Amino acid sequence: MNPLPTAMLVRGSILHFLADPGEACNTAAWEYFADGALLIEDGLVRRCGPWAEVLENLPEVIRDAARYRDYTGKLIVPGFVDTHTHYAQMKVMGSFGRELLDWLENYTYPAEIAFEDETLASSTASFFLDRLLAHGTTTASVFATVHAHSVDAFFFEAERRKLRMLCGKVLMDRHCPQALRDSPESAWRESSALINRWHGKGRLAYSVSPRFAPTSSPEQLAVAGDLFRSRPDMHLQSHLSENWRELEWVGELFPGRRDYLDVYEHYGLLGRGAIYGHGIHLSPDEKQRLAQSAAAIAFCPSSNLFLGSGFFHYAATAEASVQVGLASDVGAGTSLSMLRTMAAAHTVSQAQHQPLSPWRAWYLATLGGAQALALDQFVGNFTAGKEADFVVLDGRRIPELRFRLDCAESLAEELFALMLLGDERCVAATHILGERVFCAE
Numbered sequence: 001m002n003p004l005p006t007a008m009l010v011r012g013s014i015l016h017f018l019a020d021p022g023e024a025c026n027t028a029a030w031e032y033f034a035d036g037a038l039l040i041e042d043g044l045v046r047r048c049g050p051w052a053e054v055l056e057n058l059p060e061v062i063r064d065a066a067r068y069r070d071y072t073g074k075l076i077v078p079g080f081v082d083t084h085t086h087y088a089q090m091k092v093m094g095s096f097g098r099e100l101l102d103w104l105e106n107y108t109y110p111a112e113i114a115f116e117d118e119t120l121a122s123s124t125a126s127f128f129l130d131r132l133l134a135h136g137t138t139t140a141s142v143f144a145t146v147h148a149h150s151v152d153a154f155f156f157e158a159e160r161r162k163l164r165m166l167c168g169k170v171l172m173d174r175h176c177p178q179a180l181r182d183s184p185e186s187a188w189r190e191s192s193a194l195i196n197r198w199h200g201k202g203r204l205a206y207s208v209s210p211r212f213a214p215t216s217s218p219e220q221l222a223v224a225g226d227l228f229r230s231r232p233d234m235h236l237q238s239h240l241s242e243n244w245r246e247l248e249w250v251g252e253l254f255p256g257r258r259d260y261l262d263v264y265e266h267y268g269l270l271g272r273g274a275i276y277g278h279g280i281h282l283s284p285d286e287k288q289r290l291a292q293s294a295a296a297i298a299f300c301p302s303s304n305l306f307l308g309s310g311f312f313h314y315a316a317t318a319e320a321s322v323q324v325g326l327a328s329d330v331g332a333g334t335s336l337s338m339l340r341t342m343a344a345a346h347t348v349s350q351a352q353h354q355p356l357s358p359w360r361a362w363y364l365a366t367l368g369g370a371q372a373l374a375l376d377q378f379v380g381n382f383t384a385g386k387e388a389d390f391v392v393l394d395g396r397r398i399p400e401l402r403f404r405l406d407c408a409e410s411l412a413e414e415l416f417a418l419m420l421l422g423d424e425r426c427v428a429a430t431h432i433l434g435e436r437v438f439c440a441e
Helices: 051-056 060-065 087-092 100-116 118-134 148-160 184-198 218-228 244-253 260-266 284-293 301-306 314-319 338-351 358-372 399-405 411-421
Strands: 008-017 030-041 044-050 067-078 080-086 137-143 164-168 204-210 235-240 274-278 296-299 323-326 390-393 427-432 435-439
Touching: 008 051, 008 358, 030 051, 030 067, 044 051, 067 358, 067 427, 080 087, 080 274, 080 296, 080 323, 080 338, 080 358, 087 100, 087 118, 087 137, 100 118, 100 244, 118 137, 118 148, 118 427, 118 435, 137 204, 137 235, 148 164, 148 184, 148 204, 164 184, 164 235, 184 204, 184 218, 204 218, 218 260, 235 260, 244 260, 260 284, 296 358, 301 338, 314 323, 314 338, 323 338, 323 358, 338 358, 338 411, 358 411, 399 411
Parallel strands: 008 067, 080 137, 137 164, 164 204, 204 235, 235 274, 274 296, 296 323
Antiparallel strands: 008 030, 030 044, 067 390, 390 427, 427 435
């Protein structure tokens, strides 16, 4: 009898991060093993290190019993983490849009109204999750719609795939189409029922999800705060300071608050486990208060470029000690690929004369994202005890990238080329809890 039927040894070039490498690219912040090994047991990482060293220290019975996956010549990194995306907006991705408020009116709201159809919610959730895995993303913070069954559909499909996922019902009770409005009472009732059904089930967790301050009344924002405080491990997601017209609107709707962030502060919507998309137009004081609260910002570069919202000041935000993760923000974002998102993040940072290093970009797409979502106790790197979600990358699947990699003289050059020239075609395989769930071949 096999004494360890779930033991697995994975071989390949392995990169993972232990901390933010910072502007100075601190070499102690990551580990790289050109010929590396992951020992996985019961879906968890047990050891990570050089192949020869890991094998040498394994009892013979484990070496003989383990299943082997050989990805020699390919790069293995922790599964990508997408800190802000909207699964219901998949079908409007790539639609012509002018700016945020027009995008909501012309594309977002009609797409979400269609989710009154439970069958559409189910089929879209299945497609969305399959495509996330094909892009190497294994964890995400996901907005559903105002319909409770849209959350049920997403969590059902995520649980079936054994994924570590966050999701929540969108809360909106004003300044949106009637077909998408709930109320403070229904927001509490339906969200509470969803929390009881899904929060902590398998690898799932609930995220309280007011769309943004203008579409929730003060009464509903107070309900959102109560929901956020209802469990010690609850999550929250929303939007903050994406667009100048939005900021002006918030000022008109909440004249008693000193700034946009203060609206959320007032209703108890900040803290560890809370993440806000965008944060482009934050004042230094807002950044300081975000850092003090342990709330995070989702950096959505392709979406911000697409809608002309502005450039997120990553370097200044990180320097203020605000936790930041990368995000696709589909559907205004133009791709689910975190490689493409890293490239867009570099473009935005370069335009501000503060280029994003490959080390920090790859950190943001993995451990940084897990930390921003308060999930780093589960995923984000390959330290012992973490869940064994990982992606296998092969940049040589793209001819132009292969040509560039042949000229690379360092790992930093390879990583930079991979994030600038790569996309989902580089994903050779994706593993969840050690098991392969996507294979490109």
